[in-house]
Amino acid sequence: MSFTMRFCGAAGTVTGSCYWLTTPTASFLVDCGMFQGNKTLQALNYEPFPFEAAQIDFVLQTHAHIDHSGMLPKLYASGFRGPVHMTSGTRDLLSFMLADSAFIQEMETEQLNRRNARRGRPEVTPAYTRSDAAECLRLFRAVDYERWVEAAPGIRFRLWNAGHILGSASIELEISQDGQDKPLRLLFSGDIGPDHKLFHPDPEASSDFDYVICESTYGGRARTRRNEEERREILAHEVRTALQAGGNLLIPSFAVERTQELLADLTLLEQSGAIDHAPVFLDSPLAIRATEVFERHAHELEHLSRQPHLIDNPNIRFTETVDESKAINRIRGGAIILAASGMCDAGRIRHHLRQHLWRPDSTVLLVGYQAPGTLGSLLSNGASEVTIQGDPIKVRARIREIDVYSGHADHGELVDWIGDRMPIRRLILTHGDPEASAALRDAVVATGFPVDHVTQPQIDDVIDLETGALEPGDRKKIRRVEPDAIIRPDWHNDAAQLLLDIREEIDRAADDRARKVVIRRLRRVLEER
Structure with a gap:
């Protein structure tokens, strides 16, 4: 079996966090989040996973936010039956957050189907139901911070307080390698909280990693520090x-x-x-x-x-x-x-x-x-x-x-957090738009870190964990969405704005005759297709 990690979400975007790792002894996920944002991204929630859910052995969950956890019920509905490891705080939050997410989907699908029926369009189904959300809770396993847990033969992990929300964790991972004295060491930052955040201590973690997978939500933004x-x-x-x-x-x-x-x-x-x-x-x-x-x-x-x-x-x-x-x-x-x-x-x-x-x-x-x-x-x-x-x-x-209640570390805090994790063999920047990730990359490189040891993947890219080589996802077979569709408003936004502009132009017309002229011009454009 290959020794790889696929970026199934939160690559070139801040939503849909999901990393799929395959090793000689296990296939597992870090997070299984829902895509949020424009409708092109949200449509990925209704497509099949880029992996066989029944073949996933376990999940390591960083925290409860839906963009990191919201597809766990769909994973269950698709055949997954392994344990989902998380803190007790995350478990308690997800005990109702996933049901709420399912309820919203069911209600929005019901409303959409009523509109579709009037328009002669086929019915759609929600990504998952409240029943799926309730059933997947049985798979949750609470784990204390800073305690090593064996997840599979040759794979162990421990959780560090990420200071983001109640129960949030960075995940330290060690994977044994055949013929090697030392295990492969990885650290998934999850979402990192700012220093001196209300309710939480400053983020913590260990150091000396082969790979650090770090969020970059505010990689390009520095906030004024406020007490x-x-x-x-x-x-x-x-x-x-x-x-x-x-x-x-x-x-x-x-x-x-x-x-x-x-x-x-x-x-x-x-x-x-x-x-x-x-x-x-x-x-x-x-x-x-x-x-x-x-x-x-x-x-x-x-x-x-x-x-x-x-x-x-x-x-x-x-x-x-x-x-x-x-x-x-x-x-x-x-x-x-x-x-x-x-x-x-x-x-x-x-x-x-x-x-x-x-x-x-x-x-x-x-x-x-x-x-x-x-x-x-x-x-x-x-x-x-x-x-x-x-x-x-x-x-x-x-x-x-106002930007004084952010749950994310800003540019300088992210640079400091990465510095505290050194030495690092390869830094992978995820969970941020391309500009934010690039700004964080440049700042880390300015501290002396080699630029060719920093990776900014796109959705469905794969990295070989033995060599560090990044393999772009095959556009026809693997990549589910193009990077350009992630970082800006999509055609749904453009269409909605166009309709608003048309209505405004008609309203601004001086009289009914002028309004008919506007409508006639629009019809001519449509007829020229």
């Missing part, structure tokens, strides 16, 4: 300004970690008088479950013992049912609404955006990374009109962004 007081004051300024405008403040927020950080800081700001008391709605069943898990794991988290109780705060309203969520629409101003998802590509936040984006007195505060092609990215880039559930919505609300 706790400065971070809260930035948030307080945004809250005060938004509520003074007379409308509501919408915060699209990732359900795990980001939401809990915001709840803690909003509570402290209200208690200190830095912001006026205002109703805070947590309108995300997933985020509510995650908050409960955080409180159960409080003993593992820094600061939480001296933070206010997130669940018991009387000023935070937890809206679990659809009716409770819709009732928020009756509040026209003075409220803070947190809802998932953080990139605005799914979840209840889309419902709230439909209600508020057209209101000049409303504010949308983006607090995290926005992948290309997502609704959050369109808002971040200044779109004047967007489409939500088929309806064009004018963007008149204030769109604001």
